[in-house]
Amino acid sequence: MPQLTCDVVVLGGGGAGLATAARAGELGLSAVVLERADQLGGTTARAVGSVAAAAGPPDSPDLHARDIAALTGGDGVGHETLLHTFVRSAPGTLAWLRSLGIRFVGPVHDDGSSAHRLYNALPHAGIYVHVLEGRVRSTGGQVHTGFRAGRLLRDGGRVVGVEGRTRDGEQLVCRASRAVVLATGDFSGNDELKRQHLGTAYPPINPSNDGSGFALAASAGGVLRSAGRAGWAHELRFVAPAGRTLLRRVPPSRATSAVLAHLAGRAPRRVFGALVSALSTTYLAPSPSVQEHGAVLLSGGGRRVDWGAGDDHALVPGENYAIVLDRAATRTFETSGAFISTAPGIAYAGLSDYRRFRRDLWHRCATADEVAATIGAPAERVTDALAGRPGPFVLLGPARAVQILTDGGLDVDESLRVLTDRGLPVPGLYAVGAAGQSCLALPGHGNHLGWALTSGRLAAERIRAQEADRW
Ligand SMILES: Cc1cc2nc3c(=O)[nH]c(=O)nc-3n(C[C@H](O)[C@H](O)[C@H](O)COP(=O)(O)OP(=O)(O)OC[C@H]3O[C@@H](n4cnc5c(N)ncnc54)[C@H](O)[C@@H]3O)c2cc1C
Numbered sequence: 001m002p003q004l005t006c007d008v009v010v011l012g013g014g015g016a017g018l019a020t021a022a023r024a025g026e027l028g029l030s031a032v033v034l035e036r037a038d039q040l041g042g043t044t045a046r047a048v049g050s051v052a053a054a055a056g057p058p059d060s061p062d063l064h065a066r067d068i069a070a071l072t073g074g075d076g077v078g079h080e081t082l083l084h085t086f087v088r089s090a091p092g093t094l095a096w097l098r099s100l101g102i103r104f105v106g107p108v109h110d111d112g113s114s115a116h117r118l119y120n121a122l123p124h125a126g127i128y129v130h131v132l133e134g135r136v137r138s139t140g141g142q143v144h145t146g147f148r149a150g151r152l153l154r155d156g157g158r159v160v161g162v163e164g165r166t167r168d169g170e171q172l173v174c175r176a177s178r179a180v181v182l183a184t185g186d187f188s189g190n191d192e193l194k195r196q197h198l199g200t201a202y203p204p205i206n207p208s209n210d211g212s213g214f215a216l217a218a219s220a221g222g223v224l225r226s227a228g229r230a231g232w233a234h235e236l237r238f239v240a241p242a243g244r245t246l247l248r249r250v251p252p253s254r255a256t257s258a259v260l261a262h263l264a265g266r267a268p269r270r271v272f273g274a275l276v277s278a279l280s281t282t283y284l285a286p287s288p289s290v291q292e293h294g295a296v297l298l299s300g301g302g303r304r305v306d307w308g309a310g311d312d313h314a315l316v317p318g319e320n321y322a323i324v325l326d327r328a329a330t331r332t333f334e335t336s337g338a339f340i341s342t343a344p345g346i347a348y349a350g351l352s353d354y355r356r357f358r359r360d361l362w363h364r365c366a367t368a369d370e371v372a373a374t375i376g377a378p379a380e381r382v383t384d385a386l387a388g389r390p391g392p393f394v395l396l397g398p399a400r401a402v403q404i405l406t407d408g409g410l411d412v413d414e415s416l417r418v419l420t421d422r423g424l425p426v427p428g429l430y431a432v433g434a435a436g437q438s439c440l441a442l443p444g445h446g447n448h449l450g451w452a453l454t455s456g457r458l459a460a461e462r463i464r465a466q467e468a469d470r471w
Helices: 015-026 042-046 061-071 080-099 126-138 191-198 212-219 254-266 269-280 288-293 327-335 351-357 368-375 379-385 447-466
Strands: 003-011 031-034 050-052 103-108 118-122 142-144 148-155 158-165 171-182 224-226 235-238 296-298 321-325 341-343 347-349 362-365 393-402 408-410 417-419 425-431
Touching: 003 015, 003 158, 003 447, 015 031, 015 042, 015 126, 015 447, 042 126, 050 080, 050 447, 061 080, 080 103, 080 447, 103 254, 118 126, 118 254, 126 142, 148 171, 148 212, 171 212, 171 447, 191 224, 212 224, 212 408, 212 425, 288 327, 296 379, 321 327, 321 368, 327 351, 327 393, 347 351, 362 368, 368 379, 368 393, 425 447
Parallel strands: 003 031, 003 171, 031 142, 158 425, 171 425
Antiparallel strands: 050 118, 103 118, 148 158, 158 171, 224 408, 235 393, 296 321, 321 393, 341 347, 362 393, 417 425
16 A cells, blocks of 8 residues: 655645645645645635735734624624634735745725735735645645545554545555644535534535545544634625636736736726726625615526625525616616625726626616516516616626635644644644634635635644654
């Protein structure tokens, strides 16, 4: 049976896992990343790329922590210690990412922030995967994709490795002299865990995050905790484009990151704006505020749905929705600067951006009957729902309710060591990113990627400092 040996085995090759392995390599530790999917990246590769960090006065980590707490609307952040570990260390993570050649637009303002604190990676979140994978390899680390983990290897109470199968079905044992790090993402791809912790099971963006990392941890005594009501809710998203968009065609590399950063400061706003508008029409959610400007949300069956921010419980899993603008609403969106979706601080996508970048979602209908025919609903019902609203109509859709991420992960201490239900560290086992988020709620933009990359970096540093080489 083939065997790999190293200092640190990292299970999961998204942002958190790659940050762990890259930093471990920089600190002189040998790292092996075992990723279950055929490609690295996980949810990280599908993200926009914003990270939040209180990088200097007048901002401060305490202000950052207070803003996150306020965004939970009184539900509480769930885990004060991890929150403070995050906000204190996020500026160091930003500096580290910059030192690796990643360029950002920012700091920019975001709703709910009392300071400019959001940094958007250029060209998009794919740059984290590209640069960190490069760092893993350049520091001597290995990366294996298509790996199916079977079980954690134990020696006494200590976790000492992982056993599983390669993409060819061959059994592989990977032994770690210092630590095994679970970076297996959230449980958005596991219906049973979603029902148990959130009460609902909306479809995920990344089905690969099926909660298998939590089952492995449980076999060693680890415990999954959820942020409950304070956690991220499901939300309405336009379906993803069939091919790659203009922005996703920009290859993520240090060179493109640097060129775009240069353009961001100098190019006319409309040139740079065209590029980033492609971003905000691609993966972002339509804002419930469109209703305030006269837009109507129709279900696939043609019924009008009242849809509120942070409370999308009117939305049914699997249903196709459409946003419909009558003549007056279309004019408002064309002339007032009202937007359909936004990448905070970097782009606001209006109706014309959808017409240019998402022709697949854009439909013009002369009458309510045509709206009904486009969504396949009974004409009388749509006529009722749009009563008193004159055509022609612009219809944007389909959109679906999805669980883009879940807040909740293995209980960990400040060093990212996995804890048992009695609060004792499981020797040799760490968890980072969404997998190691415990019950910490992270509302607001930029905090999830911020946590993923920060916890990965910190775990490598703690392993270097705390875990003796056992061989
Ligand atoms: C559309 C979208 C946009 C977003 N934009 C932002 C943003 O701009 N800013 C922000 O802060 N957050 C954003 N987020 C959230 C953010 O992307 C995630 O919270 C973050 O990327 C999680 O990183 P991670 O490394 O913990 O998990 P992931 O990136 O999901 O990585 C986990 C990896 O583990 C692998 N894996 C799972 N199980 C196993 C197993 N048993 N064995 C081996 N490998 C396994 C998965 O395949 C995956 O590759 C966005 C999310 C979405 C969906």
